[in-house]
Amino acid sequence: MNLTRRCFLAVGMGAAAGTLGTPLPWKLADDTAIWTQNWPWTPVPADGAASRVAARCLLCANGCGIHVRCMDDRPISIEGLPGDPLGGGGLCPQGASTLQLSYGPARVVKPLKRSGERGSGAFVPVSWNAALDLMVKRLKKCQTDGRANALAGVMNRSDNGTLPAMMQRFFHAYGSTHLYAPETADTAAAAFFSSAVGHPVILSRDMADCDLVLSLGCGLVEGWGTPVAMIRTVSGWKDAGTQLFHTDSRLSNTAAQAAGKWIPIRPGSEKNLVTGMIAEILRQNRFSPAAMTRIRDFRTWAGTLVRNTDLADAAAATGISESRIRKLAAAFATAKKPVALFGRGQGDYPLRTDEMLTFQALNLLCSGASKLTAAPDYGAWKRPGTLFRPLHQLADHAADVDMLWVVEANPAYTLKASARTRKRLSDIPFIVSMTSQMDETALMADLILPVHTGIERIDDRVAFPPGPSPWMTFSPAAVRPVYNTRHPGDLILALAAAVGGKTAFALPWNSMEAALKARHGKNWQTLARHGAIEMTAGPSVTTPLDLRDMAAITAADPDPGDDYPLTLVPVDSLCAANDSQANTPFMTKIVSDSVLKKRDLLVEINPVTAKRLGLGDCEQARLETPVGAATVRVHLTDGMMPGVIGMPRGFGHQAQDPYISGKGISYHMLIAAAEDTVTGFDTAWMSRARLSRV
Incomplete structure (x- = not known):
């Protein structure tokens, strides 16, 4: 891609100026501005004594410390907690507008039972006793009929927190193996490497103490990892002189921070780049001697890789010149503490097995700031027998499910090829949604059990900030529940007690x-007092890693032929919630009009691509993939590689409230799942596509 330095600065640094202008960029000036909008549901607190309650944001795994500002016990705003070891006093836009989830028009305020056609939105209120009795009867019937496996469960996370562990204990004791949750690049990598070495491990990456970072498509300032802590770390790299190289097909804010070391690359070819780098490092004998004990049968592996790797092939596949690949390999090999980071965009998409092995092989080869360590002790409970299955497999097993129990997840929106999978979910006889918001899955449900929002309940999380060790975080209930809702954990315990037998014994x-x-x-008092404990990671893994599967392609993308000549990739932003939780009204309000114009979503394409297709800036176009189609507008930018379409994620909701419903389209509607043959995880993140004038 021919992008001059001058053009780079004009397009990239200007776009990023507001993102990393200060070490704490998302403090968002004065949080009370959130409540100055003329939204009809904005609460007006009575006069009274002002107070602040320390808690933690529970909208993602980071668990940033927050201050909930109250007036006469009524919360009025959310602020970052100064000095917090994870958030450092900063907040992302979603965290800053948390109160809108408690008071917004999408809030479910009482138990509801479906009274009309599925998906029609027709519900009638029911009492808590009646709602729980209805669910318990279904649970007991499945067991009595010898069909415990006809119960399927979905959670919005599969981390080592207590709530997911409770669901695992419930399903194990109940007798069902159908428990599902989405995986991320990090959770999938930890699961794979744990299986590879024979015991639980984590990826330990000391990103605060490294001198060179190779970001393989990671949106480091767009919400990757622990968002606020990561942005602070990237800011710190500038002062420390840490080199940042970033590969991406798009000039993102992270690419702008690389300041001349952005490496435009063809989507999905990062493995080719890293393989070429590894071969060059091996040829020049620039690897660490320790690599010979960290990689199984090192000499055979190294010799085979060098013989089979042609740098010209890597250059052709990636669009990066041979000389630049050599220079990048030399820089990585000569750095004292290099680290290669993987997990595209915000890190929501698991990588293929061959990609994970290739990227970690580079880290092992140069003994940098990334290593595998034994997982810490997350608590007194041991892992039960029912482990989470990859979420995409739910669609394949939906025909065998009599009852679907969804806990704070939204599979009707987050599953790939969502229009098709939503039809499969709608055929399940009985659906229960435990949620605080009226989302797409709740709209399909037969029974909605409303739960507390994050600031209304106690909970814990396991956070993996940029340092070498994970943290266990705990949040107290900052405010009293506003409506007739319950804690999801209390509901799980009540259902276990009502079902009885082994299930009640497992959750006493x-x-x-x-x-x-x-x-x-023994850690409870300390955790409850301080809100966060840095956990002690185990020793570094000494088991040599078997890299034979590096050469395999474990989830090949089917070739659609010439009908789809373009490549569709996701575009992530801190201004758009990309998982089961939809945008708050405030987040939608700050979305740029180059992303969303009224109800139309804009996709990014290069002017060269636009000229070839006969499209002008902001014109409507038909976007098609092998699994779906939608009408969009186009935004022309030199920051996108020719032949690539960048589509913002987090839009296209059809439930929720008028501030987000019906605006844009869902990225997942246009891509299909692609299961890795080794791990079983869904690794699809891009798709072949075509674009035409309307």
């Missing part, structure tokens, strides 16, 4: 607080 506690105390044991 009478409250979420009691379960948390039992889980954390």
Whole structure:
């Protein structure tokens, strides 16, 4: 891609100026500005004494420290907690507008039972006793009929927190193996490498103490990893003189921070680049001697890779010149503490097995700031037998499910090829959604059990900030529940007690607080007092890693032929919520008009691509992939490689509230799942596509 330095600065640095202008860029000036909008549902607190309650944001795994500002016990705003080891006093836009999830028009305020056609939105209120009795009867019937596996469950996370562990214990004791959750690049990598070495491990990456970073498509300032802590770390790299190289097909804000070391690359060819780098490092004997003990049968592996790798092939596949690949390999090999980071965009998409092995092989080869370490002790409970399955497999097993129990997840929106998969989910006889918001899955449900929002409940999380060790975080309930809702953990415990037998025995506690105390044991008092504990990671893994699967392609993208000549890739932003939780009204309000114009979503294409297709800036176009089609507008930018379409994620919701519903289209509607043959994870993140004038 021919992009001059002058053009780079004009397009990139200007776009990023507001993103990394200060070490704490998302403090968002004065949080009270959120409540100055003339939204009819904005609460007006009574006069009274002002107070602040320290808690943690529970909208993602980072668990940033927050201050909930209250007036006469009524929350009025959310602020970052100064000095917090994870957030450092900063907040992302979603965290800053958390209160809108408690008071917004999409809030489910009481138990509801479907009274009309599925998906029509027709519900009638029911009492909590009636709602739970209805669910318990279904649960007991499945067991009585010898069909415990006809129960399927979905959670919005599969981390080592207490709530996911409770669901695992419930399903194991109940007798169902159908428990699903989405995987991320990090959770998938930890699961794969744990299986490879024979015991639980984590990826330990000391990003605060490295001198060279190779970002393989990671949106480091767009929400990758622990967003606020990561942005602070990237800011710190500038002062420390840490070199940042970033590969991406798009001039993102992260690419702009690389300041001349952005490496435009063809989508999906990062493995080719890294393989070429590894071969060059081996040819020049620039690898660490320790690599010979960290990689199984090192000499055979190295000799085979060097013989089979032609740098010209890597250059052709990636669009990066041979000389630049050599220079990048030399820079990585000569750095004292290099680290290669992987997980495209915000890190929501698992990588193929061959990609994970290739990228980690580069880290092993140069003994940098990334290593595998034994997983820490997350609490007194041991992992139960029912482990989470990859979420995309739910669609394949939907025909065998009599009852779907969804806990704070939205599979009707987040599953790939969502129009097709939503039809499969709609055929399930009975759906229960435990949620605080009226989302797409709740709209399909037969029974909606409303739960507390994050600031209304106690909970824990496991966070993986840029340092070498994970943190266990705990949040108290900052405010009293506003409506007739319950804690999802209390609901799980109540259902277990009502089902009885082994299920009740597995979950004997009478409250979420009691379960948390039992889980954390001797650490409970410290965790409850301080809100966060840095966990002690185990020793570095000494088991040599088998890299024979590096050469395989474990989830090949089917070739659609010449009908789809372009490549569709996702575009992530901190201004758009990309998972089961939709944007708050405030987040939608700050979305740029180059992303969303009224209800139309804009996709990014290069002017060269636009000229070939006869499209002008902001014109409507028909976007088609092998699994879906939609009408969009185009935004022309020199920051996108020719032949590539960049589509913003986080839009296209059809439920929720008028501030987000019906605006744009869902990225997942246009891509199909692609299962890795080794791990079983869905690794699809891009698709072949075509674009035409309307």
